[in-house]
Structure formats: C-alpha cells, structure tokens
Amino acid sequence: MTADRLIYPHRRFGLDHDWFVHESTFKRGPLVWPEGKRIALWITVPIEFFPLDAPAPPVRPLGGLDRGYPDFWSYSNRDYGTRIGVYRIMRVLDGLGLRASATVNATVATRFPRVIDEITRRNWEIVAGGIDMGHVHHGKLELTAERELIQRTRDTLSRSSGKHVAGWHSPGHSESANTLMLLAENGFEYVTDWANDDVPYMMKTAAGLLCAMPLTYEWSDRVLLVHYNLTVEDYEAQVLQAFERLHAEAERLGSARILSLSISPWILGYPHRIGTLERVLRKISDNGSVWHATGLEIADAFKKQMPRAI
Amino acid sequence: MLTEPGRYDYLPLIDRPIIRWPNGARVAFWVAPNIEFYEIDPPDGQGRPLWPRPYPDVLNYSLRDYGNRAGVWRVMEALERFGIRASVSLNAAICDHMPDIIDECIRLKWELFSHGIYNTRLISGLSEDEVRQMVADSVETIKWHSGQDVVGWLAPAISATETFFDLLPEFGIKYAIDMVPDDQPVPIKVRRGRLISIPYSSEINDIRVMGVRGYPADKWAAMIKACFDQLHREGADNGMVVCMPLHPFVIGQPHRIAALHEVLQHVTSYDGVWFATAREIADWYYEHHYDEVVRFQASAKASGA
Numbered sequence: 275m276t277a278d279r280l281i282y283p284h285r286r287f288g289l290d291h292d293w294f295v296h297e298s299t300f301k302r303g304p305l306v307w308p309e310g311k312r313i314a315l316w317i318t319v320p321i322e323f324f325p326l327d328a329p330a331p332p333v334r335p336l337g338g339l340d341r342g343y344p345d346f347w348s349y350s351n352r353d354y355g356t357r358i359g360v361y362r363i364m365r366v367l368d369g370l371g372l373r374a375s376a377t378v379n380a381t382v383a384t385r386f387p388r389v390i391d392e393i394t395r396r397n398w399e400i401v402a403g404g405i406d407m408g409h410v411h412h413g414k415l416e417l418t419a420e421r422e423l424i425q426r427t428r429d430t431l432s433r434s435s436g437k438h439v440a441g442w443h444s445p446g447h448s449e450s451a452n453t454l455m456l457l458a459e460n461g462f463e464y465v466t467d468w469a470n471d472d473v474p475y476m477m478k479t480a481a482g483l484l485c486a487m488p489l490t491y492e493w494s495d496r497v498l499l500v501h502y503n504l505t506v507e508d509y510e511a512q513v514l515q516a517f518e519r520l521h522a523e524a525e526r527l528g529s530a531r532i533l534s535l536s537i538s539p540w541i542l543g544y545p546h547r548i549g550t551l552e553r554v555l556r557k558i559s560d561n562g563s564v565w566h567a568t569g570l571e572i573a574d575a576f577k578k579q580m581p582r583a584i
Numbered sequence: 585m586l587t588e589p590g591r592y593d594y595l596p597l598i599d600r601p602i603i604r605w606p607n608g609a610r611v612a613f614w615v616a617p618n619i620e621f622y623e624i625d626p627p628d629g630q631g632r633p634l635w636p637r638p639y640p641d642v643l644n645y646s647l648r649d650y651g652n653r654a655g656v657w658r659v660m661e662a663l664e665r666f667g668i669r670a671s672v673s674l675n676a677a678i679c680d681h682m683p684d685i686i687d688e689c690i691r692l693k694w695e696l697f698s699h700g701i702y703n704t705r706l707i708s709g710l711s712e713d714e715v716r717q718m719v720a721d722s723v724e725t726i727k728w729h730s731g732q733d734v735v736g737w738l739a740p741a742i743s744a745t746e747t748f749f750d751l752l753p754e755f756g757i758k759y760a761i762d763m764v765p766d767d768q769p770v771p772i773k774v775r776r777g778r779l780i781s782i783p784y785s786s787e788i789n790d791i792r793v794m795g796v797r798g799y800p801a802d803k804w805a806a807m808i809k810a811c812f813d814q815l816h817r818e819g820a821d822n823g824m825v826v827c828m829p830l831h832p833f834v835i836g837q838p839h840r841i842a843a844l845h846e847v848l849q850h851v852t853s854y855d856g857v858w859f860a861t862a863r864e865i866a867d868w869y870y871e872h873h874y875d876e877v878v879r880f881q882a883s884a885k886a887s888g889a
Contacts, residue, residue, distance in 0.1 A: 276710050278627045280717055282701065285680050289649075290623050291640075296682055299654040333637045413638035447643040470646035471653055472838065491647065493839050502798025512800055516839035523838075 293454060294477045294486065304529040305473060307575060311565035312524040313517070314532045314572050315558060317367070317374040318443070318466070318489055320403060321360060321389060321539065323381040324352045328408030335407050335446025336496050337538075352540045356386050359543020364392060366552045370559055374537070375399040375569040377443040377466070380430040381406035390434045399568035401441035401466070402427045410445045417452050424456050440464060440570045447491060455479040464573040472520060472531055474576040485573045490516075494536035499547070506550040517558050524563075532572060533558065586746060589763065592770045592781070593881045601880050603768055603823035603873055609858035610819025611812070612865050613851055616761070616784060617659055617830040618673040618699060618738075618791075619689075621681055622648045626704035630743075634704045648833050652682055655836020660688055662841065666848040671695040671862040673738045673761075673829075676722035677702050679729035686729050695861040697736030698722040698757070706743035715748050719755050736862050738762055738784070753777030759866040767815060767824045769869045771878055780869060782862050783825040787811075790834045801835070801843035808847045816854060825865065826851075 284290035307314050324337070326344050337352065339345040367374060376393050378400055383390050393400060404411065405423055415423075424442075431439050440463040444453060447467045457465055459481035464474075466489035477484040491497060493516050498509045513535065520531040535555075537543075542551045558564060567575075605612050624645050626634045635641035663670055672689055674696045679686050689696060700707065701722055707715050723734045735758040739748065744762065749772055752760055760772065761784035772779040786792060788811055793804045808828060815824040828847070835844050851857060860868075 276629075276714060279630065279705055279710065280714060280721075281627075282677065282705075284623065285677050285701075287683070288681060290621075290625070290681070296684075297653070298657055298684060300657050301684075413640060444642075448637060449640060449642040451640050453642075467642050468646040468649075469643060470649040491643065492837050498798075504798065504800065508800045511802070512839040515801070515842055516837075519838035519841060 292478065294475055297475075299472055300527065302473065302529070303580065304527070305531070305576065305579060307530045307565045307567075309565070312530055312563040313521050313561070314530065314565045314567045314575075315372070316487075316489075316532055316534045316567060316569055316572055317372060318401070318534065318536050318569070319360065319363060319374045319376045319539065320443070320536065321356060321376050321378045321382050322352065322403065322445075323356070323379045323385065323406040324349060325381075325406055325408040331410075332414055333410045333412045333446055333448045335410055335448065336501055337540075338407060338446070355538065355540030355543055356382065356389060359539030359541075360389060361392070362543050362545075362548050363537060363539055363551070364396065366548060366555065368396070370552075370555055372555065372559065372566050373398050373568060375401050375441065377401040377403040377441075378431060379403045379406040379445070380427040383430050383434040387434060394435050394437070399441065399570050400431055400435045400437065400439055401443050401569060402431050402439045402462070403443050404445040407445050410448050411450050411453050412448050413450050415450050417456075420450055420452055421456050421460075424460050428460055428462075441466065441487070441573070443467065443489065454484055455481045458482040458484050464569065466569065474532075474573060476580070485577060487569055487573055488532055488534055490534040490536055495538050495541040496536065499541055506547050510550050510554050513554055514557060521561070521563070533564075591749060591763065591772050592765065593885065595770070595877075595881060595884075599884075600768075600822070601873065601876050602821075603869075605823040605858045606868065607858070608856065609823065610856040611815050611824045611826050612858045612860045613812070613826045613828070614782075614860055614862050614865060615663060615668060615670040615828045615830065616673055616862070617656070617670050617832060619656060619675065619678055619685060619832065620648065620651070620699065620703040621675045621677050623702050623704040626702070630706045631708045632706075651831060651833030651836055652678075652685060655832035655834075656685055657688075658836045658841045659830060659832050659844065660692060662844045662848060664692060665845070666852050668848065668852075668859050669693050669695070669861055671697060671736065673697060673699040674726060675699050675702050675740065676725040679725050683729065690730055695736070695863050696726050696730050696732050696734065697738070697862065698726065698734050699738050700740030701725075703741050706741055707739050707745055707748055708743040710745060712745075712747060712751060715745060716751050716754065719751060719757070723755050723757075735759065735866065736761070736782075749779060750775040753779055758870070759862060761827075761862070767818075768822070769825065769865065769873070771874060771881075778870070778874065780866060780874065782827070782865055784827050785829055789829040791829075791831045794840065795831070795834045801840035802846075804840075805843040805846045809850050812851055816856065819856070
C-alpha cells in the first residue's frame with residue numbers, strides 16, 4: 275500500500291500536468307491596458323440558483339444549502355439575491371457608470387428571464403455559470419454528461435441573451451479533468467476557475483487554447499463575509515489593500531494588473547452591506563488609473579499582446 | 585501506541601539553564617517560509633485525504649500554486665528589503681519542478697531544509713527504510729541543486745511515524761521542528777547521535793491564523809508583534825526563540841503582504857535581536873548549551889525532581 279508513495283511519475287521541470295506552464299507572475303512580459311491605465315477593474319456578479327434538492331456532494335460549493343432537505347431557510351436567503359440584491363447592485367453600478375460580467379446559472383435564465391433582460395439592457399457581459407449550484411462539475415462526472423451540461427448552459431444563455439457567451443465560470447470553481455477541453459471544444463474563450471495568478475495566462479487543451487482569467491477567490495465577498503464571517507469593515511480594508519498593492523506593483527513593474535471583485539447579490543446586495551460596496555467601488559473607480567472592463571474585454575486585450583505559444 | 589512522545593524531558597520554564605545568544609541578544613528571530621508543491625493527483629491510501637475534492641481539485645490546487653507563481657516573490661522582496669535571511673521548509677521536488685525559485689533562494693543566501701519531497705507524500709505508515717529513502721532523497725536533491733548540506737527537517741504536511749526522529753541524524757539532520765513544546769531549543773532523544781527541536785509555531789502560523797481562521801492580515805500582524813514583544817521581555821532573563829512560519833500562498837496575497845512589511849519593520853526596530861537562520865541557532869545551541877541542558881536534565885532526574 276505504501277509502495278507507490280516513493281514513486282514520482284511527474285517529478286520533472288514544470289508542473290505535474292500539461293494544462294499550462296509554470297512561470298512567475300512577475301517575470302512575464304509587460305501588459306498594457308487602454309489609455310495606459312494601470313488596473314483593470316473587473317466586476318463579476320454571480321447570479322445563482324441553489325436548488326432545494328441539490329444532490330449530495332462530492333463537492334459542495336461555498337454557499338451551497340447545508341441545513342438538510344428541505345432547507346427553505348438557506349434557499350430563500352440565496353433567492354433574496356435574485357429578487358432584491360441583484361437590482362440593488364445594478365443601481366449602485368449604474369450610479370457609478372460601471373458594467374459587470376454576470377456569471378449566470380442557466381437555470382436563472384429559464385426561471386427569472388427578467389434578470390437576463392436587465393443584464394443585456396445594461397450591456398453587461400454574460401459569463402456562463404453552469405446549469406445551477408446543484409450541478410457541480412467534478413472528477414466523477416462522465417464525459418458525455420458533462421458535455422451535455424456545458425452545451426445546455428451555453429445554448430440556454432446565448433438564446434436568452436442573444437449573444438455569444440465567451441466566458442465560463444464553473445459552480446464552486448470546480449472542474450473535472452475534462453472541463454477545460456470541453457470548454458474549448460464548445461467555443462468558450464476564457465475560464466475563471468483557477469485561482470493561481472493576478473494576470474491572465476494561456477491554457478492548452480486537446481481541443482485548443484483557453485485564456486485563464488484571474489477571478490478572485492481570496493477577497494470575494496463569499497470567502498470574507500460568509501466563509502470567514504468577517505465584518506464589512508474588514509471586507510473593505512482587505513479589498514482596498516489588494517487594490518493598493520496591485521496598483522503599486524503595476525507602477526513599479528510597468529505592467530498593468532487586474533483587480534477582480536466578486537460581488538454576490540445574496541451577500542453584498544443586502545441593505546446592511548450595500549453601502550460598503552458603494553464606498554469601495556467609489557474609492558477604486560475614483561482613482562484615475564483604472565480601466566473599467568468586462569472579462570471578455572480584458573481577455574481580448576491580453577491575447578492581442580501575448581500571442582506567445584505555450 | 586505511545587501515550588507520550590517520550591522524546592524530551594519535562595523542563596519547566598522556571599527551573600532550567602540560562603540560554604545566552606550571540607552579543608547578548610534576548611531573542612533569536614527566524615523566518616520559515618514553507619515552499620511547497622502539492623501534486624494535483626497524489627497516490628491514495630495515505631491515511632487521510634490530500635484534497636477535499638475529487639481529482640482534479642482545481643480550486644485548492646490553484647490556490648496553493650498561487651504561492652509559487654506570485655506569493656513567494658512578494659515574500660522574498662519583503663525579507664530582502666529588511667535584510668533578513670529565511671530558512672525554507674522545502675518540498676525537495678520544488679528543485680526539480682521550479683528551479684527559478686531555488687535560484688532566487690540561493691541568491692538571497694537563504695537556508696534550505698527538508699520538508700520531504702512533496703506536501704502530498706506523507707510519511708505516515710511508512711516503514712523505517714521507506715522513511716530513510718524519503719529523507720535521503722530530499723537531502724541529496726537539495727544538495728544537488730543548491731550545494732547546501734541540509735541539517736533541518738519538518739515532515740511533509742506534519743505527518744509522522746513513531747520512530748522517524750531516530751532516523752534523521754543518519755542523514756546529517758541536526759534539528760527537527762515537528763514538535764512545538766517550547767520557546768527555546770529542546771534536546772530530542774534519538775537512538776544514535778544528537779537531535780534538537782527548534783521552536784516553530786502552530787499558534788501564529790499564517791496558514792492557521794489567516795487561512796483556517798480567516799483573520800484579516802492586520803490581526804495576524806498584531807499576534808506576531810505581541811508574541812515577539814513578550815519573548816523579547818522574557819529574553820532579558822533567558823534567551824528565547826521567535827519563529828515566524830509563513831506560507832507564500834497565504835501571506836503572499838496582495839491583500840495581506842503589507843502586514844508582513846509591518847511585522848518586519850517592527851522587529852527590526854528593536855535592539856537585542858539575533859536575526860538568524862535555523863541552522864545558525866542549532867549550531868550555537870550545540871556549541872554552547874546542548875551539553876549543559878542534557879546534564880541539567882540528568883541531574884534533575886537523579887535528584888527526583
């Protein structure tokens with residue numbers, strides 16, 4: 275039983291898989307955003323449906339219902355986000371002239387099409403967020419079943435929004451070993467599940483290339499306010515710390531950076547937190563060196579500058 | 585099964601020999617970044633799950649990989665700015681996978697000590713010969729890539745067997761940090777040779793404070809400073825050790841790294857601090873204190889204390 279513990283089949287230069295190469299974030303070529311802005315502010319708003327009858331894990335996404343069936347209590351807390359929170363967040367972003375990339379569960383488009391209308395009316399980007407939070411992609415999912423989930427998500431969201439959907443975010447940042455290949459195969463251009471960099475990089479799959487976009491996990495409202503149970507004062511301080519540090523590095527390296535903010539309608543969309551969101555966004559967007567962009571705009575700007583093979 | 589480790593004697597704070605650090609320093613301060621490689625698909629059957637999610641655990645793998653792509657370079661920059669050399673708890677396979685990181689450690693004159701091969705290859709349940717094989721491999725790999733003779737050990741992911749301490753001196757290991765019972769070095773009883781424990785910390789470890797408990801970085805900095813200030817006061821009577829364990833994937837995040845600068849600013853503003861590597865602390869202790877402490881323990885035992 276212990277014999278294979280001392281055998282190391284992937285001990286070699288580089289990583290222990292072939293999806294991308296190891297390279298220091300700080301030794302990459304310089305990145306430039308439009309008008310020489312130092313920071314791309316990339317706001318993602320997850321718009322989610324948490325089914326009451328979600329199957330038992332292998333993987334429970336952060337925020338998944340956890341009080342036992344039928345968990346009306348948690349369901350309705352998350353549902354507050356699609357009834358109230360998302361519109362409150364839209365008002366705040368409208369007031370500041372900001373657009374977001376909404377990572378949308380396909381089920382939201384079929385159950386609550388009004389949300390999709392409001393997203394497209396604002397020219398926000400729609401990023402495919404999987405079927406819903408009860409359909410988590412994971413290593414034990416069959417290839418054909420996962421392909422169907424991805425195609426159904428893509429078709430539902432592109433039909434309801436009338437647009438090509440270029441970005442993908444897996445529920446709970448969770449993938450199988452086939453997910454990246456299936457995304458490339460089905461026309462996706464970028465993926466946001468990997469939390470290992472501050473800037474985009476290219477991924478290689480059997481079906482072609484994908485751009486990995488650095489959607490924050492560490493300073494998402496979900497981790498700070500729900501998982502770690504911190505206060506909004508701590509949330510504000512940590513997000514602003516990240517912004518200040520990344521901005522200073524962009525100056526020093528002469529290479530632009532991204533500030534990713536993940537804003538959940540069922541977390542920051544509550545009345546006791548929305549004021550903090552508005553204040554944080556105002557402080558960041560008041561800085562003259564911020565480019566307000568969607569995920570696709572950032573990925574496109576990156577790919578134009580970094581045509582390097584991997 | 586053991587009821588107690590049986591590796592060190594009871595030596596109460598109020599009744600023990602006095603430790604004197606070089607130049608009358610009150611505390612020896614050392615920094616221990618854990619530079620680790622977690623395999624995406626490690627072998628099963630190691631006694632505990634290595635990842636919370638089935639293969640591939642993209643979220644947790646990538647959060648750790650962040651340390652090696654981004655975080656470690658921020659930690660290096662901060663320590664270099666304050667002129668502090670670190671002692672790296674190193675998964676030796678980093679030498680093979682990511683020599684760019686090793687090259688920078690060498691340039692910074694950091695000490696490298698063994699943290700096994702991968703953080704996803706535990707020693708739990710291995711035979712003594714298998715443990716020997718892993719220790720030897722790690723020591724030779726680090727020597728080959730860095731030229732350093734490895735003298736320190738922390739088992740990967742703090743795994744253990746009952747007897748692994750006995751095997752470490754066979755490979756030139758002088759100190760292990762797998763036990764945290766004290767604020768001073770402690771002789772560890774082994775079958776042959778000598779071994780000591782150098783204070784490390786689970787309590788103020790960044791991964792515990794910020795990664796598990798979720799404290800904001802300013803609260804972590806306050807904990808480190810409180811620990812340092814207290815031991816600096818106590819060190820006027822008996823020299824103490826302050827260890828700051830780090831994980832680049834935790835402290836090296838942009839929303840946290842300023843707190844490391846704050847801590848380093850604080851500790852470098854004091855007199856009476858010996859900024860040492862773990863190897864230097866071990867060498868000093870062996871040369872000046874080991875025999876005295878062992879004799880003291882033997883006579884305390886003989887007198888029935």
